[in-house]
Structures are given as C-alpha cells and as structure tokens.
Amino acid sequence: MQPLSKRLVVNRRGSTVWDVRTPVGRFAVKLGYRSQSHAWTALAPAREAAILRQLNGTDDIHCGEWEEGTWSAQPWWEGQSLFEVWEPHRRSGVSTAPNLAEALSCATALADLHAAGWVHGDVQPNHFVMGPTRTALIDLALAQGGDVPQNYDFSYRGCLVHYEAPEISRSILETGIAAPTARADVYALGASFFISATGRRHVPYPDDASREEQRRAIVDSPHRPITVRSPLGPLIEQMMSRDPADRPTALEVCGALRNSS
Structure with a gap:
C-alpha cells in the first residue's frame, strides 16, 4: 500500500520510527537493525509486535523481516510525552506542582500492564503518550511476561540507564543481564516523574559518563533529594526506595x- 505521507520521528541506537499515514489509518512503523553496541535492536520491532498482539488481541499490528533486521507497524498513538507535558515545571522560577491527574494517568497505564501479567522493563517519560482521552504506555520491546517467538527473543540487558533501579544496574554490572520486575518499573516511574518535573536525573553523574559509570553511580550513590512539591514528592520518595520490597505497587x-487529588 502506498503511504499518503511519512515523517521520521526517531533515528538512534539501532532503530528508526516513522509516522506513516495510509488510506486505512495512521501507523508507527519501526525498523530495527544492529547498532554498534547492540545486536538485539534488530529484533526489537518484531518482539514488540508479538507482545502487543497478545495484549491487544488485534489484527492491525504487523511485523516482518528485512535485510538488516525486523520491522513492525502498529496504530499511531496521538499525544504528547510526559516529559513534554511537564516542561513548564522545569522552567526557572516556576513553582507550580505537577498535575496529579496527569501523574495518575501514567501510573494507571503501568498498573494496567502489570495487571495483564507483564512488566515493561523500559519505563521512561517518553514512553508515556498522553492523549486526549487516556495515556498509553508504548515501546514494549523489552517487556516480559508471556510467550515470545524464540527467533525474535533476546536477553534483557537493562534499559535507558537514567531510569534503572539499583538492583537492575547491579545485576547488569555483575552478570551482564537482569530480570525486569514490576517493582523496578515502579522505581523507573518515580524517576520519570522526578526528571520530568525537575529536569534532573535521579542520580548525578557526568553527561559523558559511560553506561558502566552510570550504573556504578546508581548502585553506589543515593538518589538526589526529591524536591518535587508535595503530595507527589513523598510518593516519589517511596517509589524510589533502594529496597524493592519497600516500594508501592503501581x-x-x-x-x-x-486520595491526594
């Protein structure tokens, strides 16, 4: 089918994402290929498509293979990311507290995924798309919880380090792999709230630090003081407890x- 239009949205780390309009609808089209540091990125689009089919029970999610990896096409989610929506709170001099209803919409999307028996494994602000009626949690290529075709599967080797829980970073440093969990997802949600509201990572490290250095800082250092105005601030503090057992569920x-609204 010939597209009516296409727009490049993402081009980084072994993946490109296109916003494609067709006569039958608007789709996010993903192309995966090997990056300099990761081979699994070539399989990610097809792995995500297999997960979405299980979660959504729909036929409008497609995937296949091309010469450098796999591709997928899924319905486009309209909206802005959490990071975009909370940009006003990061401006110098702005003292308003983040909108709790917006935070709730993100937590609800994560709780719904957990209730379906899956963990996300890559929770970050840009993966919450806040639309006119609800918030969608996207980019499930690293999710765990159900059957994935063996030829598209790969080991979990962590996520974007800015949002990794200490136990995930520790496991990656010690063994090279980790087991994503619902409690680690909650930590990442807290870190997502924090950076979206303040512009600061949950743990300080230099911008040019290697992934190993970033993970070592997360393992060895306490998170930054939570300066987000209450009542969200104390909740983020609980979500980012170093002990997974002390974190609330989604x-x-x-x-x-x-209860705070």
Whole structure:
C-alpha cells in the first residue's frame, strides 16, 4: 500500500520510527537493525509486535523481516510525552506542582500492564503518550511476561540507564543481564516523574559518563533529594526506595494519587 505521507520521528541506537499515514489509518512503523553496541535492536520491532498482539488481541499490528533486521507497524498513538507535558515545571522560577491527574494517568497505564501479567522493563517519560482521552504506555520491546517467538527473543540487558533501579544496574554490572520486575518499573516511574518535573536525573553523574559509570553511580550513590512539591514528592520518595520490597505497587501508586487529588 502506498503511504499518503511519512515523517521520521526517531533515528538512534539501532532503530528508526516513522509516522506513516495510509488510506486505512495512521501507523508507527519501526525498523530495527544492529547498532554498534547492540545486536538485539534488530529484533526489537518484531518482539514488540508479538507482545502487543497478545495484549491487544488485534489484527492491525504487523511485523516482518528485512535485510538488516525486523520491522513492525502498529496504530499511531496521538499525544504528547510526559516529559513534554511537564516542561513548564522545569522552567526557572516556576513553582507550580505537577498535575496529579496527569501523574495518575501514567501510573494507571503501568498498573494496567502489570495487571495483564507483564512488566515493561523500559519505563521512561517518553514512553508515556498522553492523549486526549487516556495515556498509553508504548515501546514494549523489552517487556516480559508471556510467550515470545524464540527467533525474535533476546536477553534483557537493562534499559535507558537514567531510569534503572539499583538492583537492575547491579545485576547488569555483575552478570551482564537482569530480570525486569514490576517493582523496578515502579522505581523507573518515580524517576520519570522526578526528571520530568525537575529536569534532573535521579542520580548525578557526568553527561559523558559511560553506561558502566552510570550504573556504578546508581548502585553506589543515593538518589538526589526529591524536591518535587508535595503530595507527589513523598510518593516519589517511596517509589524510589533502594529496597524493592519497600516500594508501592503501581496499583498502590494509583490509589495514593487518587486520595491526594
């Protein structure tokens, strides 16, 4: 089918994403290929498509192979990322507290995924797309929880380090792989709230630090003081506890946000 239009949205680390309009709808088209540091990126689009089919039970998610990896096409989610929506809170001199209803919409999307038996493994602000009616949690290529075709599967080797929980970073440093968990997702959600509201990573390290140095800082250093105005601030503090057992579940985060509204 000949597209009506296409727009490059992402081009980095073994993946390109296109916004493609066709006569039958608008799609996010992803192309995966080997990057300099990762081979799994070539398989990521097809792996995500297999997960989305299980979660959504729909036939409008497509995938296949091309000469450098795999591709997928899925319905486009309209909206802005959490990081974009909370940009006003990062401006110098702005003292307004983040909108709790917006935070709740993100926590609800994560809680729904967990209730379906999956963990995301790559929670970050840009993966929450806040639309006119609800917030979608996208980019599930690293999710764990169900069957994935063996020829598209790969080991979990962490996510964008800015949002990794200490236990995930420690496992990557010690063994090269980790097991994503719902509690690690909650930590990442807290770190996503924090950076979206303040512009600061949860743990300080130089901008040019290697991934190993970033993970070592997360393992060895406490997170930054939570300066987000209450009532979200104390909740982020709980979500980013170094002990996974002390973190609330995503569903409990939803309850706390509803009670604070």
